[in-house]
Amino acid sequence: MYPAKHFQSREQDDALLLSIVAQYPLATLVFTDVEQMPHISHIPCHFGVNNNVIIAHVSNDHPLAVKLNTATTDNDNFDISLIFHGEDGYISPNYITENERSAASVPTWNYAKVHVRGRATAIIDMADKYQQMVLSSAYFEQQQAQPWSLDSASSTAITHMLKAITIFEVSIVTLEGSLKLSQNKPLAMKQHIAKRLASQGKRQLAQQILSI
Secondary structure (H helix, E strand, O other), rough: OOOOOHEOOOOHHHHHHHHHHOOEEEEEEEEEEOOOOEEEEEEEEEEEEOOOEEEEEEEEEOOHHHHHHHHOOOOOOOOEEEEEEEEEEOOHHHHHOOOOOOOOOOOOOEEEEHHHHHEEEOOOHHHHHHHHHHHHHHHHHOOOOOOOOOOHHHHHHHHHHHHHHEEEEEEEEEEEEEEOOOOOOOHHHHHHHHHHHHHOOOOHHHHHHHHO
8 A cells, every 4th residue: 555554644634635735736737638648737726616626727728728628518527636735854863862763763755745636627608717717816816915806907918818728627536645744653753853844944844743
């Protein structure tokens, strides 16, 4: 079994998985293109009105857009995978005390990743595309001191943008975590590892090690 069972997410980890998607929205997209070749690229995503759907968009030149826009029916959808990358960091055996360290202690790497498998469907209607870009802009601008909004651009610019991109939704089939966060170590060791990571600025990873 890989990863080891104690590094796989459990139902009680769902809140952590959702937070990783929200905090690290640039996902790695993996799918098979129209020529049946594997494709890998990187796109920003966010949840839709609920946590069962993810929304994203790509240029019309993107291989996924080509596949979606050559669909034979409105109901055509395609299986894709999205990988969301939480914080990660190197773990030295020196992060724990000599008394806690065994002869078998070796370096390793901790990380938190979320794997989403789902079905992508293009949003075709121009009014729906516009409304989705309103929501996406508001989502990604929410941390800005002066948020930009779609209505601040000219109608010509917006129309050109909407014609140049393919907006799609991903209906989530599975949402799983690959969480290597020292779960197999005693609490005292985890505390020492978290303290060293926090001192290096990896506070998110440190908090996750102590929370799981």
